[in-house]
Amino acid sequence: MANNVTYYMGRVAKGGLLDSEKLIHAVLNPKPTAWWGKGWSFFDATRYTIREIDFVFAKLSKFHPDGEVVISDPASKKEAIQMEPNLRIASSTFIYIPKYSGVVFTTQPNHINEHQFGYHFANIIANTYDDFFVDCTVNLISDLRTFAEKLSKLDGIYKIHAKVNPPNPLFGPLWKSLKEYIDSRNSDSMSVREHAGDDAPLNTELPLHVQNVVNQTETEQYLPSKPLPIGDAAILMAADGYGEGLVQGRQQGQEMVTIKTSETNRNFTFGRDPDPAALFEEASLIFDRIERERHMEHG
Numbered sequence: 001m002a003n004n005v006t007y008y009m010g011r012v013a014k015g016g017l018l019d020s021e022k023l024i025h026a027v028l029n030p031k032p033t034a035w036w037g038k039g040w041s042f043f044d045a046t047r048y049t050i051r052e053i054d055f056v057f058a059k060l061s062k063f064h065p066d067g068e069v070v071i072s073d074p075a076s077k078k079e080a081i082q083m084e085p086n087l088r089i090a091s092s093t094f095i096y097i098p099k100y101s102g103v104v105f106t107t108q109p110n111h112i113n114e115h116q117f118g119y120h121f122a123n124i125i126a127n128t129y130d131d132f133f134v135d136c137t138v139n140l141i142s143d144l145r146t147f148a149e150k151l152s153k154l155d156g157i158y159k160i161h162a163k164v165n166p167p168n169p170l171f172g173p174l175w176k177s178l179k180e181y182i183d184s185r186n187s188d189s190m191s192v193r194e195h196a197g198d199d200a201p202l203n204t205e206l207p208l209h210v211q212n213v214v215n216q217t218e219t220e221q222y223l224p225s226k227p228l229p230i231g232d233a234a235i236l237m238a239a240d241g242y243g244e245g246l247v248q249g250r251q252q253g254q255e256m257v258t259i260k261t262s263e264t265n266r267n268f269t270f271g272r273d274p275d276p277a278a279l280f281e282e283a284s285l286i287f288d289r290i291e292r293e294r295h296m297e298h299g
Contacts, residue, residue, distance in 0.1 A: 004269040007104045007279075008114050008140060009286065011241035012096065013165035015135030015188045018125070020054075020098035023136070026128040027056050027096065033120070033127045038089065039065045040120045050280055053099050057276035060121060061091040062111055092117055093272075095279050100287040101167055102241075103138060104279070106272075114140060114265065135188070137165065140265040141241035141290065147264040148210045154249035154257065156201030160194040162234035164243030172296050174209065175237040177227040189243075192234040201249065206232045210239070213294065221295045235261065240294060266290070 014023060024047060032041035045058035064087040090111035096103045105117050112120075118138030125136040151157075165188060166179040182190050196202045209232055212222040228236070238245030238261045245261040270282055290296075 003272050005106050005272045006267050007106055007270050009266045010103050010138045010140045011101045012103050013137045013139060016133040018134040018136055023125060024056050026125045027058050030124050031128040033123050039063045040124060042124060048276055050277060055095055055097040055280050057095050059091045059093055060117060062089045063087060064089060095283060102287050104283045139241050139244055140262045142239035142261045142264045143266045144210060144214050144239060147239060148214045150259045151207035151210055153251050157204050157247055157249040158196045158201050159248035160231040160235060162238050162243055162245040163189060163191045164234050164237045165189045167242055169298050170296055172240050172294055173223060174228055175233040178230060178233040192231050194231045204232055206235060218292050
């Protein structure tokens, strides 16, 4: 267990002229970026195909463009500074699987957290194409059980924010109507913002819907009698990894509590230095399980 680390699970949303092939090309041939004096890029990237499924295995690394190290010389009993360009600071192992629009990745304390990974991953992809009509974001897949527990503690919901990027052709039954609406508008994304006044919460049954999704089995599916309201559907789409969502409500009559879909993320443990094929097999099993658990379908 000492050699195991946490791998976080997300979806990669692509916009503009960016498609899976261009994204993989960018991972294999990245143009480094700079952020607060540090460099960021992809390294050791290799493309694989298993069971006719393409994926790419690589590392996202943070490095010192003008790094230096201290060299100790026992003979002279002195130390000297030696320049070491592009000295690595931290690295995150990841695998991108276009079939699931999925990415799984590790983090590094104090250097690369879940949100920093997504930001720099997308930034490098865009920079590789000179930000010319490409858009890329990484959205974490929520652990619905944890999300449901947090929502159940709210006395009322007063704010719902979501920005979603519907997949194609996959869809979740509870947000199918919202996906169809967005598709009909020929749109890549949609933002929803709902606010209630201070005197009464929003008219929403979101906690109930999320809990019922958690309680469903592979043989017994939860299907409401009518399509979910736009705000609720958008949060569920975001929770499945196709956007980002925020719910704000009161808890025990106290001040507002904010719950983000990205803070209750799905993850698993695996080897720190994995065999790419083994990591692919594990990630594929979990992505398939998520689709079955949530009864996601292909249109």
